[in-house]
Amino acid sequence: MKKIKVILVDDHAVVRAGFKMLLATYDQIEVVAEAERGEEAMQLYKTRQPDIMVMDISMPGIGGLEAIRRICARDSDARILVFSVHNEQVFINQAIKAGAKGFISKNSAADILIDAIQHIFNGGTYIEEALSQSMTEENNTVPVDHQMIIDTLSSREFDIFILLAKGKTAHKISAELCLSYKTIANYSTQIKKKLNVQTVAELTHIALLSGMVNH
Known part of the structure; x- marks a missing residue:
């Protein structure tokens, strides 16, 4: 066989x-x-x-x-x-x-x-x-609109979203993903805009609610 x-x-x-x-x-x-x-x-x-x-x-x-x-x-x-x-x-x-x-x-x-x-x-x-x-069975506490937006993030956007939510700086993410700082900064702005938030702290809160990162 x-x-x-x-x-x-x-x-x-x-x-x-x-x-x-x-x-x-x-x-x-x-x-x-x-x-x-x-x-x-x-x-x-x-x-x-x-x-x-x-x-x-x-x-x-x-x-x-x-x-x-x-x-x-x-x-x-x-x-x-x-x-x-x-x-x-x-x-x-x-x-x-x-x-x-x-x-x-x-x-x-x-x-x-x-x-x-x-x-x-x-x-x-x-x-x-x-x-x-x-x-x-999951009791999802993330607002439906946020959940839908997260599901539409591209693979690269999703990876950067998770790293930002874990508290990593744009410079660290740039080094880890082998992308320029400017590229990471642009993605960060794009992700915040999609989720209608202003800060990384708000991104982190959404990620925490959905269980994507730990406290």
Whole structure:
């Protein structure tokens, strides 16, 4: 039987090693490459043509969401499974909007990861059941208009929104995302305008209400 070729993308080598060992216990799956940044993932996708790419979304550089968007723009058949410490609905929405075929938590049991990979490989989509239930049961305290606006943010806008809400300065975000200070400042102004707020503190408040960042 043909093995499912997988590329693992996470900026932490220890995390990649753990998931690689886990997947190695399953004969039908083969990890053919690893990447620690979105840029590297894009290049590896092009050269290695994996069946599935298992990708984190919180990484330096262009980040996971933007990498997913760019890969899927080039290949509409790309099959990408997000595995993340974030389990809030907004992150799932952004990942699926970018083109991901599935979303699971990094805290998932081993069999969930295997099941998700198989399901997506066979042409389906996969949202971890526990996450689906929390999305349904979630008592969302973010005003509906803010929630709708957050869902319409581009992948890059969303990444910068989260970093601003975590208290990072435009200079730090510029260095982390490898973008100019002016670009970050422009995005910041654009995001505030969309959410109809004046300050980063107001952005942070919205992010806190939705569970995107912690107190």
